Amino acid sequence: MSTFDSTKLPLPQVLSDVTSGVIQLPDFQRGWVWDDEHVKSLLVSIARSFPVGAVMMLDTGGDVRFQVRPVENVDFNGPVPEPEKLILDGQQRLTSLTQVLALDKPVKTFNEKGKAISRHYYIDIDIALEDDRLEEAFISVPDDRKIKTNFDRDVVLDLSTRELEIKNFFFPCSQILSSDAWEEDLHEYAPEKFGKFMAFRKNVLTAFRSYQLPAITLGKATSKEAVCLVFEKVNTGGVPLSVFELMTATFAADGFNLRDDWYGSTLRSVEGRYHRLSQEPILRGTEPADFLQAISILQSWEKRQADIQADKKGKMISAVSAKRATVLSLTLQDYEKWAPLVEEGFMLAAKFMRKECFFDGRELPYRTQLVPLAAVLSQIKERWLEPKVHDRLSRWFWCGVLGELYGGAVETRIANDFEDLMPWLLSDPDNESNERNGSLPRTISEAAFQESRLDTLRSRNSAAYKGLNILVLREGARDFFWKATIKELADEDTALDIHHIFPRAWCEDNGIKANIYNAIVNKTPISYKANRMIGRKAPSEYLAALQKHTQVALDDEAMNDILTTHRIPADLLRANDFHAFYAHRKAELLRLVESAMGKSAQLDQTGVLANSGKEE
Secondary structure: OOOEEEEEEEHHHHHHHHHHOOEEEEOOOOOOOOOHHHHHHHHHHHHOOOOOOOEEEEEOOOOOOOOEEOOOOOOOOOOOOOOOEEEEEOHHHHHHHHHHHHOOOOEEEEOOOOOEEEEEEEEEHHHHOOOOOHHHHEEEEOOOOEEEEOOOOEEEEEOOOHHHHHHHOEEEHHHOOOOHHHHHHHHHHOHHHHHHHHHHHHHHHHHHHOOEEEEEEEOOOOOHHHHHHHHHHHOOOOOOOOHHHHHHHHHHOOOOOHHHHHHOEOOOOEOOHHHHHOOOHHHOOOOHHHHHHHHHHHHHHHHHHHHHHHOOOOOOOOOOOOOHHHHHOOOHHHHHHHHHHHHHHHHHHHHHHHHOOOOOHHHOOOHHHHHHHHHHHHHHHHHHHOHHHHHHHHHHHHHHHHOOOOOOOOHHHHHHHHHHHHHHHOOOOOOOHHHHOOOOOHHHHHOOOEOOHHHHOOOOOOHHHHHHHHHHHOOOOEOOOOOOEHHHHHHOOOOEEEEEOOOHHHHHHOOOOHHHHOOHHHEEEEEHHHHHHHOOOOHHHHHHHHHHHOOOOOOHHHHHHHHHHOOOOHHHHHOOOHHHHHHHHHHHHHHHHHHHHOOOOEOOOOOOHHHOOOOO
16 A cells, blocks of 8 residues: 655645645754755746656654644744644755745845845846846845945845836746736836736746646655655755654654753753763763664563563564664653663763773774663663673673674664673573573674784774773783873873884885784884884884883883783894784784683684784
8 A cells, every 4th residue: 555645736735835834844854054046046947847856745643743843934823733744855945935935025045155144036027038038037135125236335226115126127026926916016107018017927927826846745654764764865955864853853742852851951951861971981972862772672672571471372572672663663751761771871881881991982992882781781780790790791892892793783783682681691600501502692602803803903993993902901001101001191181092013114114014014913002202202213222212211211121011011022022023023912912802702713724923914
C-alpha cells in the first residue's frame, strides 16, 4: 500500500493554505535563508512557467507529532491554528513565494553578503513585455520603496504610493494573485495604459495564477524514522537532520523543551545536562545522540526483560537496540524515566576512564564506546569498583579499543555489548567455565590485534594509536628532561607531544623509510624541551646531551631507567641500532597490548624482525 500521494496543486491555493495556517513547518526545519537574488530568480522561473521542483509535505493527525511553527513572516489574528500539513521539502521556495505574493508587507531576506534586509518586489511592466527581457523586469526596492543614488541624496525611482507605482508603470508582486484593486486605481491615474496592462496580465500574471506546483504528500501513517530519512534525502540545505533535532520537535509537542534540558537556558536560568557532564573533561564533546542512544538501550532492555518474564510462547521477544528507529520511538515518559540514570552512568564512566588513565576528551579512542559503558554503569553503579568486576570491564574496554571495533556504524555492537556485559560482569568470577562455554562478550571474543598493526599505526587520530599511547603513559613513563612523569607534566599544562625516538632527519640520512620511522614503535610522549634537545642528533648524542642538561645531571643508569619506563631498550638506543631497537620495542608494546586485552596477539608468519624496517 502506498504511503504517499503525488499530484499537482494550484499555486494560489497552496499559498492561501500557508497564510491561513493549514500548511506550516515542523519545528526541526531550519530558518529561511534565501537571499534577494534567489527570490528574484524563482519569480522569473514561474513567470516563464518553468518547473521549480516538487514540494513534499506530511499529513498531520497521525501518531507522529511535532512542534510546529508558521512559515516566516506569517501572522495570525488569533491563536496559531492546528495545521493539516507540514512542509518537509520546499521550505525556501514556499517561504519566498508566500512572502512576495501573499503578504502585503516587506519581505525579510538577505543581500549577497548575508546581511538581513527588507524588500518589496516589483515588475517593470514595459520591460516585461519586451522579448527576452523578463529577467530584467523583476526588481526589489528598499522598505521605503525608493531607489536612491549619490549616497541616498537623489531618488531615481519612487514607488512609495499607489499613484507613483502606476505612473512609473511598476507592478507590485504582492498584487499578482489578485490585482483588482490595482487595476481600479490604474483606471483613475493612467487609463491610457490599461491596454498595455491587459497584455501584461495575460502574458505574466496568468503564469502565476495558473501555475501548478508538483506536490508529494506523505500520509498520516508515516513513521518518525521514515520522516527523518525522507527529510535527509530530499533536503538540499547541506546539513543532515539529527535525531536530537527530531526528538526536540517531538517532545516540544508535549510541552517539553529537550534543547533546554540538554544545553540549558540562560533565559530560564536552567543548567543543562551537557553542562553538568562537561565538568568531567573526558565527557566534553558528548553528543546528545550518544545520551539518547544510552536511554534507548535501557528502555529496550527493560522491554525485553518484560517480554521474557511474560513467556510469550513463540512470539517474538523484543531486542535490545541502539538503532535510530529505537531512539526515535522513545516517548517523553521514557526520557524522563531514564535520563537521570543515564546521566549518572556517564559520570561513572568518567571515573572508570580516569582509572584507565584517560583524562581528556581528546585522548578518547572512541566516544561511541562510552554509550554502552554508561548504560552498564547506570545499572551496576559502584559495583564496577569491585576488583574482579573492574578487571572484566577494563578487558572489554581495551578489546574494543585495540581491536578497533568501535569505528563506523556501531549501533548493533553497542546493544550487543550492553546485553553481553550485564550478566557477564556480575557472574561468578571464580567460575572459569564462563570463558570456555562462550559467555564472553562478543567484543572480547571478536577482538584481535595483529602484530603487524604496530608497523602501520602512524596516525595519532586512530583509536589503537591513542590506546597504545595511554598504555605507555599509565606504566609511569617519565620525561627525558623534566624530573616528572608525563602524566604529572600534563597536569601542569607543560607542552607535550608524541615524538620520534630515532629522529626523522637521522632516519632519512640512514636510509630508513618514512613508513617505518613514522610508526608508533618509533614514537613516544615527551616534553617540548626534551624534543628540542633531541633535534637531528643520533640517539647516542642526544642522550649524552640530555643527561648533562637535565635539572639534575644523570648518569647512564638513571637515564636508562627513564627509557625503560617508555619500554625503550636503552642499550640498543645508545648503540644507534635502529633495526634491533625497533624489533625489541615492538615486542615490548605487543606485551602491553596482550596484557590489556587479556589475550595473545596474532603473530606474523615472518616474525618480528621481518617488520623492523631493515631493507632487503
